[in-house]
Amino acid sequence: MDLRQETGGGLWEALRDAGAAALVTAGLSFPILALRTVENLDNKLELEQRWPLMFGAAMLVFFGRLAARVPGAGVAARWIVFVCAAFAAIYLVIDAWGMDADFPAPELVALAVALAAMVGLWLTAPFAATSALARKQQGARAFLGARSRHMEFAGVFALFAFPLLALWLLGPQGSLKWINNYGVQILIYVMLGWGLNIVVGLAGLLDLGYVAFYAVGAYTYALLSTVFGLSFWICLPLAGLFAAFWGVLLGIPVLRLRGDYLAIVTLGFGEIIRVVLINWTDLTNGYAGISSIPRITFFGIPFIDDDETGFAARFGLEFSPIHRTIFLFYLILCLALLTNAATLRLRRLPIGRAWEALREDEIACRSLGVDTVSTKLTAFALGAMFAGFAGAFFAVRQNFVSPESFTFGESATILAIVVLGGMGSQLGVAAAAVALIGGMEILRELDILKQVFGESFDPAQYRMLVFGLAMVVMMIWKPRGVVSSRAPSIYLRSRAAISGEHVGEGRG
């Protein structure tokens, strides 16, 4: 009874089906949403009853499903019905219970909306696919797939202009957040995504412990700079080399494993590294992490408020911490562009083609004399190296590292960036990093929601919730990612992209 295929049907069926969905929602909400465990004054657990929430959620799903299934309505009409019904349901419930009562607390209402939106998005996906929206998506795809020189040039120019523009528009204080949280952080993830893209997207090897190499890079810089006082410029290549070394070390024994076994072993390796970082306190300081990692300098000139030696003084500027952030931004931008150029070039070299061939068919590769083990190892090592670079940047940006930053969740996020971007596409991966990490940052500060739900509403709490949902929805919407087509690495006459349906996904 797949409803997505049965959107015909009469009104009666639509009603019946919406009723069933509402019942399921009620069932799902019954224990976990309707009854909340709270500690009383004796530190004992008690239950708090919140039945309106359950009814609200069920009603939302009911109307949502009805809107999606009601026969003969246009897409816009369905959305309008859905949104109106949703708000009607919320206010109905709130009103019935009395607004001045303790509950439903506004955040819980928001939660119900999130729940319903999940179902709603799922339901409307098939409509979206045939609507004007879809045409726009196609346009976007064509845009992302396009590789005209002008576009690239404009893109790079925009990236270089970004911090200056932010500075000009928002001033030193206002722009810090944009350049640091959005700019530098996203670029770190872009690097990570590009690194993992080599392993997963090109070579087709599923690596679930990628964060380990990120950690190796971060700790390499943290330790070398705090213990031996080495400068960032020496540590950066070392961080990459160290991470690559670990990649090879892990790769040698495990790369003959196939498919999901490789995935779990890499995952285990990531966990082992994290546990070691936590417990080897002599070296890593355990949970507390390593702090006061030296900050970035302008080729030796520190960004400090000093009349003699500081960057600002030397260049006749007024001191501002933003200088350092801007410098870091440009630095990582340059390195990212460099790694991008290297990757694009590698794709056109025999090694890069061998990676992709490996993803397509490992057995055929062997029959052509491709040494699959060393080919996999280079992919692994190179991917690890990118993570090592990113790790060094992470450490110098935070000037603090701790094991908490290198959990499995982080590996999952990076993998999501690669898959959402479209495996193998540099541009797609960058776009996914912007959307995912930028999106998370934006969710951090949706103060507008406070006006809707009241002051006690804390949007940050819902950040990861929405993030998780977004991952599900995006996958259903575009299982092969934003850029699903593949650009050929060499051509005779025409350089047309290859449709994603032919492109393999690897089994390693």
Added chain:
Amino acid sequence: MGNFLQQLINGVTLGSIYGLIAIGYTMVFGIIGMVNFAHGDVFMLSAFIALIFYLALTQMFGVLSLPLAFILVLLGAMVFTGLWNWAIERVAYRPLRGSFRLAPLISAIGMSIFLSNFVQVVQGPRNKPTPPLFTDLIKVEVGGYDVTLSYKQIMIVSVTALLLAGFWFLVQKTSLGRAQRACEQDRKMAALLGVDVNRTISMTFVIGAMLAAVAGTLYMVYYGVVNFADGAAPGLKAFTAAVFGGIGSLQGAVIGGLIIGLVEVFFSAYFSSDYKDVAPYAILIVTLIFMPSGLLGRPEVEKV
């Protein structure tokens, strides 16, 4: 000797819980070839559902008999966790069936993030101390060492054994089990022969969740505290157990669960409790290098 026995008891108890969760991973993998990363969080959700049921029964309905309450809690947790997993499969995995291999994996990771944060938001981020249950202990002196066997442990191992027996009957002797095995072999063929594939897959998720709910209930009883983040670690270890035993193999999952539980307990008793989380993974990695399909997994021969 006494210490060894004590650790053996603790290890088997922990291993039972891992084994129950591992079955959910292995069944889903067997039938649709997908690693259900949200399974650990389904387990965590079930522990919360069990807690809520327990509080509701004792505080709202005044059930005083502990065994009765426990059985009702177990049933309630199984039913509602099963429903959750059914819905999750419908919403997050079914639309992706037969699609790109990594898509359901990412979807499952998204679901996992959603579930843990959902529970955090609706139930609060703090640890939930549960009322102490089955607190009696049996003490035996072995070689000058007091070996304690708690009622909890006896109950956990016996409930696990009982449910595994029932589960075994279900997959070996019923038409559902046959349909599952048919779908594992060849889904298209099974469909042509009249097996309702969608229903079979749904039921697989429901059964996996029910076993996870048993594990969740036992976990809540055993540790006396639940938290929204409790899904990740046991989930990963149970997944490790499933792979260790040979993913796709039900016996393998149980054996793998027991071994991982024992390894963890013995390692922390005899070597270092700080590094106890390293031991299962290290052993897994070493095992896979020498036995690339786990203990009982079918060797993956690629016909050329």
Added chain:
Amino acid sequence: MTRWLSEPLLAVDHLSMRFGGLVAVDDFSFVAGRGDITALIGPNGAGKTTVFNCITGFYKPTIGRIALARSGKIEATGVEALTRSGRRSAVSQTCDLYLLERMPGHEIARSARVGRTFQNIRLFQGMTVLENLIVAQHNELMRASLMTVGGLIGLPSYSQAEKLALDKAANWLERIGLLDRADDAAGALPYGDQRRLEIARAMCADPVLLCLDEPAAGLNPRESGELNDLLLSIRDKDRVSILLIEHDMSVVMKISDHVVVLDYGRRIADGAPVQVREDPAVIAAYLGVADAGETKASVGGGQ
């Protein structure tokens, strides 16, 4: 004409392959001559593909020796000496000898130069037709790019090598009539074209022995005829020996120089096509216990 005895390039000795209890290949020996098209025939499940997999290193034989002379010809004394030495290969003035059962698959393709196609086509579906042929020249290009480093810094000698590889690929595309589709995804080609592309891809790796697993399966008569011409031109023009698994007797009779027949993993006949066609054991194997007159006609069909 028994070139396979006078100038052998491949000698398979007492090859056995077991899968658990199943004996797929059972004490099987044969030789293939340089410059011959040697057909390996037999009913379904006879073990032909398994023999190919042993030769090309995908399976490690349970027992047996597989010797290949990349150049020169195989001589018993040389093979014995190499076997005893425990090494994989011996290069002498008369012959470059390799013991394939001791080598991993990619080494067999890279050093011993055995190329192959697969019963179920294994193209790089998501790569273009052209890319498939370039990947086949991987080792050569890898050397030219100085293990990637030279390519990365844009060494002119690498561009040169790439151009040569491109020419070679284009040449093969012309020969198989796919030049127009060079930039299309290999997976988008029709079945018959995919078969030919797979052969061209194997040829781009410069093999001395080309093993083709049922190349005519699923082809229509016209495509099958084109395939015959292609195989003959590979033998005559490129001077590459061919080992061919084929079910279509008309193809076997028309183009092969030497036929080896396998049934239940054992060799039941070996000889020139005309001889084998008349062999009662072959006739019986092909149709079980059948009416001899009919069988003869069908085995010899196409002649």
